[in-house]
Amino acid sequence: MQKQIIYFDHAATTYVKPEVFEAMKPYFLQEYGNPSSIYSIGRSNRKAVEDARISVAKSLGAAEPSEIYFTGSGTEADNWAIKGAAQALRKKGKHIITSSIEHPAVMATCEFLKKEGYDLTIIPVDSEGLVHPDDVDKAIRPDTVIVSIMMANNEIGTIQPIKEIAQVCRKHGVLFHTDAVQAAGNIPIDVKDLGVDLLSVSGHKFYGPKGTGVLYIRKGVRIENFIHGGHQERNRRAGTENVPGIVGLAKALELAVENMDAHTRKLTSLRDRALKGITERIPYVRVNGSLERRLPGNLNVSFRFVEGESVLLMLDMKGIKASSGSACTSGSLDPSHVLLAIGLPHEIAHGSLRLSFGEINTEEEVDYLVDSLVEILDKLRNMSPLYEDFVKGENKNV
């Protein structure tokens, strides 16, 4: 058991970068006024929030800062986009389209609306986890009120053809939302170029604070409010602004966009090193998701004959933090719905590991990871009745 922590779970959450923390700090202790106040301490807060809005608009390629709305999480942004669109367009119809690999923030929201009487079409994905724009095209009906397809998947890292899907939606005059929580800060985003109507971001996936999010609402798009109350966010999202959180999110996104090239190079290289080590040294491994259209920091592999939690726990004992499926869904007995959606049988889905690399990781850490996995897989497979059966079957065949 070694003491130092090696963190390969940046898709679950990131630490807050020291520069980001420093940017937030004054808004806790000195500049604490309420941005809605008219006096100067409130005004400096107001300015901080509006500067953050300008910065986020720039980072996402929005036409105007007024298209940026700050929320209390990525999940809230997803809820707002989908429920808000459904509610605003009730007269048009009650049909919603999403994909089979969405995060629960989108999936559970759609399921809730289904319970409320909405029709839900769930578009399947191919074996790499890709949604085909044609399938969206075919699924759209006259009563479709919103299509929600995530930009990048949190488990297998697959990046969807968002621009093409947005074009299909626009052709039909249907609102299009994308959950870009995993994409933002990790791959370039230009909402104008993508042509999306609604886009969700969460602060804690790119070295910003937890409990912060953004919903981009294209100018002219009308959705119902989700959190009702005071006049904050131009009357569209009530609640005293989380000023330090907003400042932190904007700063973190700014840094991420600035460093995007280096970030991508570094994470891709770590990822490829891990991939090479694992596939070369461990038999019966399957790599999940597309290798081309993929988040730079994501690696998702299935180890046959073993169960994922065991692998995680043994890695943890070696100081290595990773994830099996999505962190949010741990505690559930079912294997990841994403891995099932790309066609993995249950038992193989159960044996999956998500490694998500970050800026603090090093090649040495990756090498230590691979060594550890070799050892762990050896131990767990020797303990596995499935492996025993497999080996006996092999021997019989010989």
Next chain:
Amino acid sequence: MQKQIIYFDHAATTYVKPEVFEAMKPYFLQEYGNPSSIYSIGRSNRKAVEDARISVAKSLGAAEPSEIYFTGSGTEADNWAIKGAAQALRKKGKHIITSSIEHPAVMATCEFLKKEGYDLTIIPVDSEGLVHPDDVDKAIRPDTVIVSIMMANNEIGTIQPIKEIAQVCRKHGVLFHTDAVQAAGNIPIDVKDLGVDLLSVSGHKFYGPKGTGVLYIRKGVRIENFIHGGHQERNRRAGTENVPGIVGLAKALELAVENMDAHTRKLTSLRDRALKGITERIPYVRVNGSLERRLPGNLNVSFRFVEGESVLLMLDMKGIKASSGSACTSGSLDPSHVLLAIGLPHEIAHGSLRLSFGEINTEEEVDYLVDSLVEILDKLRNMSPLYEDFVKGENKNV
């Protein structure tokens, strides 16, 4: 114009206490894991969240920590309580009861439900801002799904007879929610003794962080989820937990409950000093709200013949930060709905000032405030056509 800032707007928001900030800090930079993760860095976060839950349960007198749910703001807690109850009890009926002096977080939520087809009864208040439990009793119908009456008002500080109202609701078997955002940390709260079903709290009103809140849901009370998604908060409030925020809220509430007696004594004494100075030295002043059933730090006065924003701006120029009505509603042309509800004519409501004292304030600051107000009122009344008319009228009467 003096440089030092004198802050009399603690009801709008408070700074974060250094002890609270220190408690939050490690969860930004080192203990950043996702509480849903199974590995140790996530587990220490999980423990921090659960310890915070235990602490908040204790601070509010809850029977069990599992009755405490962390949210992204007081507004979110209010939205959840009311919409969640309305949705869960749709079969029972579509009638909601609230009061005429609620914060927009409750009022706008009720108005939204009204648009959705709910019947809304708004209980009036008396000239001190008090809701009479008898009025609630009479308003309850067989199809009433929830009653929401705030514990303490944000503008005039009036404390409602919550226990009596809760008894009335229980008698009828109707859910009762109270918005305790202004009350929490400022007056004792014991949810068991009060007998409420749902109670909202916001972190930034008692020296905790913005963008944090709590909804207390009594054991056995079933309301629909508001933010759908992952399994956080025992499947009832989705979104990665804002660990530093949760830790900060709990710590701040803990400190507030610990210091409640001294806090109350100090704020009441500052408030009374200001009240005495203002009423003795400035004519044509009206004190709004009850003097007995009142938040210790709240003072709300109306100055005839002048408009509130002018007073605020001139105070600001002297370094004094206060509020006119609620900070959230500034930017609106209408005077405070609370002041109108207690029977003030529009023009007098327009000339109102809310002073909310806090732990950093001193007697010297209060004396400076009174001196400043004397000077400002003199200047503004000399500029006021209403005062001119009044004086001419007086002279005519002589």
Next chain:
Amino acid sequence: MYSEKVMDHFMNPRNVGEIEDADGVGQVGNAKCGDIMKMYLKIEDGIIKDAKFKTFGCGAAVATSSMATELIKGKTIKEAEQITNRVVMEALDGLPPVKVHCSVLAEEAIAAALQDYRRRNGLEEDDRYKGCSGCCGGCGSVEMHHGTENDEEAE
């Protein structure tokens, strides 16, 4: 929220007061909306020799009153009529959107005072001035504004 110019005219308003023997007096707005402007003009040979105001209202209301009186002093009536709310706003380096109605009030207060002057002097009334557009939609003619809802007792 406010520009430095606005704050300057609010903290040090020019031309506050009454003109005892004014040639035209106009009052617009009402207490219900929280803004009342009263404008006094001294006019000689068609030229505005002096202007004073009293205002009940927010910072923007005071600042626009102050700026408006500054802008019309020394001007002919014709010229003063060109002082639209836009001109006042620009002279103040702008106003927040929610405060634009204050500048409208200033324009209307001038118009009301000029109308009063014409009436007193039997001049043709300006049909451009139809009464206040209303800070809150509740306003009617100049007369109606005067003294409305101004008679309730503060406790």
Next chain:
Amino acid sequence: MYSEKVMDHFMNPRNVGEIEDADGVGQVGNAKCGDIMKMYLKIEDGIIKDAKFKTFGCGAAVATSSMATELIKGKTIKEAEQITNRVVMEALDGLPPVKVHCSVLAEEAIAAALQDYRRRNGLEEDDRYKGCSGCCGGCGSVEMHHGTENDEEAE
């Protein structure tokens, strides 16, 4: 999430392996649910002389397998039958609620191995054991578990 005892039995599981000439073998659970336990017993004179296991599953599944084998070693069959999932859990200082089913699986694996022993020896089968209660509701009899959904190819 797990107690120290659980982690100890997970990281250093006792009695991992097969018994070549076992007197009773039982397997419960299925790959679909993510948990399979296979239990080997060596029984002499009604006493469990040795117990070994192989487990595919989470930390709790491995730990309960390890603890269960420890608990039944040296016991009579009757005594072993008293080792309920509750006993295994208590011996491990408890399990998180979502992992309780793993301890049920351990109880059932022992029961299945003992059933196999009785069957092989023509003893009366224990009608207390009706097959696995199901880690995920999808399980049927012991036979059904064996090898189910275990034949798909990993790419």
